[in-house]
Each structure stands twice: as structure tokens, then as C-alpha cells.
Amino acid sequence: MRYIGRRLLHGLLLLVAVSLLSFVFADLAPGDYFSQFLTDPTVSPETVAALRAHSGLDRPFPVRYAAWVASVLRGDFGYSLAFNSPVGPLLWTRVRATLLLTGTATLLAWLIALPLGIWNATVRGTWCDSLSQLLLSFLLSIPDLLLAIVFLMLAVETGYFPAGGMVSPGWSSLSAPRRVCDVAWHLALPVAVLVLGMLPILVRHVRASMAEAIDSPFALSARAQGIPRRRLLFRHLLPAAANPLVSLAGVSLGTLLSASLLIEVVMGWPGLGPLFLEAIMARDFALVLAVVMLSASFLVIGNLLADILLYRLDPRIRIK
């Protein structure tokens, strides 16, 4: 319990540090949301100064930071100047879309990677293994960006899949099951790109840690005792090989919010990535900060969950 408490405290401190660092960065950055009005000759510098004062951007650094922390503790992430709306609801719909996309993709990728990696580890040294290693290396060398554009091209050319977006026009008038189908239909291509991008790395890790378990002396002795192959693989070897995989899963949980930025932009998925890009271009600081904090907390939570899970699973860590 003390171990978990310490990890939790550590994560919280990290988040505070991230927010402080982002604030310092934004303070050093040239210009803010209102700078763009200065280039307009019909807007006087006094007006811009008044606007700044109105949104509190003219206050000194510690005051702004304190005000931000106070409002975050109340659950309020501030007001987006560029979108002219509170940040909270703006983020919520985007976060849902991104989580739907990356969550599905991550789950699917692990479901494929685990059996594939285990199988790869058992057939090491045969031509089957060499072939699949070669294919996976090739897949690893295809940039996600290219994959996304090619898939989009196929969608446009064949018409089997929608060319971007998350729902068809007139989606809200459909019946509930049709709505789900429509979203799933739009989900197919971006998920495929993400899965193909993640798969080679996951399979490599599964294969490597399973191979290590298979080569260990206890596996040999278990086999000599006549434990059936399937039981040996899934009951004895997989738990022994799980440690690095659990950590990896924690990391991939943490990157759920950010793994798909480029793919969202290319495929027109209305997720967090495009919003973040727009916020950066408009220098909308409240929004940028909220997205950064959100993705940082996801990483912290992902790592924390992995730590807790490892602690439960592996007695070796508990002794330390």
C-alpha cells in the first residue's frame, strides 16, 4: 500500500511540475491570442490592451498561475478565446472521439499481437518465423502518415469506406442501431491504420519476452514433467513473460490520447489532435494547457495502473 501511495504522490507532483513548466513556456512565448489583432490597422493597441486586461492576461505570472490552479481544483479548465466557449465541454466531445478511436485500435492490436507473438516465439528459427519477422519489419518501416493517406485514397477510389469524418451527414436522424453501425463504418479505416502501426512493435515485444521464458530452465523442467503444451504456454510461460508486457500496456494506455494525432488530422477524425493543432495555431493558451494536462495525466495514470498491476502480479517486486 505504501508503494502505491508513493507512486500516486509522485504522479501528482509530476503533474504540478508539468503545469508549472507549461506556464513558464507560455510566458516566454512571443505573442498571445490577441497579438493577431495588432496586425489589423483598424484595431488600436489600446483596444487590444483592454481586451487583454478583460481576460486577465495582463496580470503577473504568479497571480495567473494561482487563478488557474484554483479553477482547475473546482473542475473548471478555463475559457477558450479562439472557440469562444468554456474549455470543458469543448474537450469532452473531442476526448470521447479520440478515446473511441485509440481504445478500439489498442484493444484490437493487443488481441492480434498476443497470439501472434506467442506463436512466433514457439516457431523460432523456422522459415515461418523468418517470413513473419520480415513482414513485420517491412510493416514497421511504413510510416503511419503514408498508410493513412493510402487508405484514404483507397476509400475515395472504391467508395466502400467513407473518406474521413466520424459520422455521415444526417446522422442524428438515424435510429440507434444504425447510428452505431455508421460510426463503426467510419471507424474502420483509422483503426486499421493505427493497428497496423502498433502491431509490429507489440509483436516484437511479446515475441522477445516469450522467447526468454521458453528458454528458461523452469520451462524445460515443466516440459519434462509432461505438462501439456497449451497449458505450459498460457499458464506457466505467459505469466512469467508478462512483466515487460504489462509495463508496455501501461504506456500504451497512457498514449491513448495522443497516439493518433497525425491520423486524426489526415482522416478528418474530430478528435483531440486537430483541436490541439488549431489551439496552437490560434495561440489559445487555456485550451493548449488543458490538452497538455489531460494527456500528461493519462500517461501518469497509465503508468500508475501498470505499476499497481505489476505489484499484484509479480511477487518479486513486493519483496523489494
Next chain:
Amino acid sequence: MTRRTKLAAALVFLGILHALAIFAGFLAPYPYAEQHREFPYSPPTPIHSSRLQFFVHGRLFGVPEPGVVFLLGSDAYGRDVFSRLLYGGRVSLFTGLLAALLSLGLGLALGTLAGFYGGWLDRLLMRGGELVMALPWLYLLLAVRAFLPLHITTVAAFFLLVVVIGSVGWVRPARLIRGVVLSARERGFVLAARGFGASDAYLIRRHILPLTLGVVLTQATVLIPQYILAEVALSFLGLGVSEPVPSWGNMLAEAQQYHALVAHGWMLAPGLAMIPVLLGYLLLADTLIAPARRAR
């Protein structure tokens, strides 16, 4: 194949790819910004039907004046995609190389200091590193880039990209190098040298740094392709090198447009060109890492 031949093959392959980019001025039939407005989106020129001439105007090949040769087609302004691909490779490949050099330099300096001296310096650097690692790297990259002016000259943009990408990525190499230095510090011959009165600087230079070579090399082969992709992503999003100077990223941004997707497949060339480059680095990394794993 033995490890040596694999290593040599990967190095030669990557060397050829980089040479193609370096000698773009000779190999490309046209300068990167030369426009042939009368041939927008012209498909790849078939070799047999064009009257190719070699070694003309100080370039490897070309065709007599009214004719044009577009090995990979042309873009919206009638610029030769093949030429732009070669020139774009300069930007993309060398951003990766230089940024990795910067990252490794930073990582080596900070990792060695942290590992060798320990104490508050070690704690400060490692906690700072965790801070950087707590942010998704593409978001961090975009955020850092966002806090810098958006419109700058091409040369400035190139070096800005190198600095931004390189300085965001120092954490992982620094942590790995710190680990090596920590164990090296307690090795017998290092303690012996210290006992003979060797200075810290001598110890680090003579005994510690050579031990980090393996980690540095493998990290380089992992980081360079990652940074090439980072440059491509940033330029693709319009935050990197901008027109008319080509980079594989801003060339792909054009290919993403609807009409290019439907009818001008050759615009994808820069994306395809990345595959052999990444494959080469992957092969190099695998060959370097494999024996280390077996020895364990």
C-alpha cells in the same frame, strides 16, 4: 548471413540513400523550384519515349529544351517530383541525422554527469527527464514549436527543427547512458585508476566514455528514423520547412488533397521513399542490438 555482412549491407544501403540526397544537385534533372506551368500534374514520363541525354548542363541527365522529363510526374506547378524528392531528402534525412546528433550529445553529457557525480545533480536531471517523458512527444514537439515564431526563413526553420526535435528527445539516451556510467564507475579498473590519482576528467574521457559507445550507437540507429518521421510530421502539419523548399513532409501535405488522392498517385512518392530509409535503419538497429541480447 553473418553479422558483419548484415552490418555492411545496411551501412552501404543507407550510404547510397544518403548519397542520393547529398548529390541531388547533380542527379536531379531540374532545380527544386523550377516550374513548368504548362505541365501541371503530368504523369510520369515513360523513359523509352523521351530522348534522354546524359551529362547535360552539369546534371546527370535531361532532355532537349522544349521537352520535359518527369520520372515521377509533376506537381500542381509543373515542378518535377523526382527532383523535389531528392532535394527534399536533404532536408528530411539531415534533420534526422543532426537532431539525433544533438540528442545524443545532450544525452551523453547529461547522462554522464548524472551517473558519474550522482547526488542532487543526478536527482535533478532524472526528475527533469521524467517531466519531459510525462508528455506525449508529438504534443511536446508541437507545443515547443508553437511557442516559437511561425513564419521564419527556410534556413532558420531547418535549424529550428533540428534544435526542437533534438532537444525534446535527450531523455531516453541520457537515462540509458546514466545506467552504463553508474555501473562503469564501480568497475575494478576505474577504481584502480582513481586509486592512482586519476582526475575525474581523465576517468570520464579514458575509461567511462568508451564503455558508452554501444548504447550510443544503438540509440543513434533508433533515434534517427524516429526524428526523420518527426520532421516529416511537423512539415506535413505546416510547422516545419515551408514552400518552395521541398521536404518529404510538405510534399506529402500536397498529396493529401482530394484531387491528388483520386488522380495523381505519383504524389505519394515521398511517402514511399521513406520506406527504404526506415527499413535500412531498422536492419542496422536489429543487427547492432541482436548480439547484445544473446550475450545476456
